Amino acid sequence: MDTSSFPGMWAPVLMLGAALALLFPSILTFFRSRRDTESVERRLARRGPVSGEAEQRRPSSRIGKAVTGLADQMAPDDDEQGVSAAKARLAGAGFVEPSAVARYYFVRLLCIVLPQLGLLAALPYLSSLPGTTPLVISVMLVIIGLIAPGMYLDKRTKTRWQECSSGFPDMMDLLVACVEAGLSLDASVQRVGEELELRHPIIAGYMRTLSLELRAGKARKSAWRGFADRLGIEEAGSLATMLRQAEEMGTSLGQTLRIFSADMRQRRILYAEEKAMALPAKLTLPLVFFVFPVLLGVLTLPAVVMFKEIL
Template sequence: MSEIQKLEGIAGLSVAQWQLVLLLLLVLVVAILLLFFTLQANGTQQQELVQKRFRQRCEVYKRHSLELPTTRSWADYLNWLPVTEKDQRELGALLAQAGFRQPHGVLLLVGIKLAALLLLPLLVWLLASGPFTLGLLAKLTLAALLGSLAPEWWLQRRARFNQEQVRTAVPDAVDLMVICAESGLHIDAILQQVASDIRDWSPILADEMLYTHADIQMGKERYQALRGLSQRTQVTELDHLVSALIQADQYGTPLVKALRDLAQESRRLHLLNVEERIGKIPATISLPLMLFVLIPLVVMLAGPSMVMLVRSLGEL
């Protein structure tokens, strides 16, 4: 039997159908790679962030002042996607929490969701053998639902991971900010110095601080840049830190005392969070305990007795 005949015998698909399946799988892989690399924030160093935003402003100024002809980018071809203002706001916040700051990230995310919505049911239809039935319709509907929701689920998972990493690093970061404030550094210098100190063990919080420092250096109001840090992370401990920094900047409250109190409060909240997780462990392991321990134990104890009872009844 030739290799082509063997290939045709697998799942009842012809060679042309297998080629189409492989092509669709390749498209899905390319879409996932776009989600990983195109949305990834470019540049984590503060100097690179400032230079990038400065170049963008220069390009915008040159375009509007000299009226030069502009070329179409890949984002211009995604403007036809049905993206509402609510989607822009919610998906944009989700992308920011997940660490993606690409300007056209929402359009790309919606495009990937739409592509998965169409390609996954097509893959299921090609791999399914037999006539079109209600079972196949249910599979196609489930595949479309999973393809549409999977990218957003992945972003939510990544956002929760980033929030947990930031929440864990806030107490130590606040301690370092206390040391910097006691040495006489200003808020801008504190953000830059602490970000460089914590980069090795908390790169997510360091990138957020450097991005906030870059916003301030590019002319944004300090309270707006700090509010942006709080909105991007959605961490309670960091919200308290931002409020303390804004009050110290606008009203002249003692920064060192506020940071010391905040350091104690953040460590207390971290301890409460750990205790809450420990308290959830018994409820979490109850179901696996019943499935993999109690039921086998009952079978082992009652099994021989049941076998003897069945044999005794059979001899009557």
């Protein structure tokens, strides 16, 4: 047996053992919490049936219950510093469920453990490689497992921002139409959210939340500021500021919204013109690297052939 391959062959095993050792306290806590939860459920069952909505929220299978409970145990407590940042990041990506943070940390652990298990199973097929190759692959898999969830969240957040930015002028046009038709601003928000359900579902979801906050009695400027923070685009912040100023100064809401909607439409036109003007600059590199060598060959090849015949 080649002793030089010993560190590389056992590297995934050591990393997997370290991951399981870190996971072991969470597993013990999970089983203890499951035992306490089952005891509470038995006590509740003696008192009466559980409501239908609460029953639907619970996982139906034992595997689902185990995964959900393990994810909840792996997440940090609410009083820790990184939880609020993780919640804001997940909310920007569209994950607003109460268990989103717990599942995020659980997925991060899976992204580290599962590749190590796969590498451990593939070790017999890597015996012909140098001894340190499995160690390098193991380290690379750990780095990728740590980075991949964050990259996915960033990409999803950017996609949602682009969709919200492209659909915001449509929302403003519908809002102006509803306000000028005689509806109040709160009723217009509910109506526009229903109309945007198919074309812009992300904005429609945020508007439903805004409508519920307004119906619950939250202050209008606070509700619109929360709507702008959830949407995460500059236009929504400008709209919230404009509505607050219109309410404080007593100006006409319909005229203010119409001016703001025209400004949003003009911004969309300017954005399209900016994209069109940037297109020639973006086409320069493809033209230089792909089209120009072909043209150069077509133009110079006859001369090269003539010089070859003469010489």
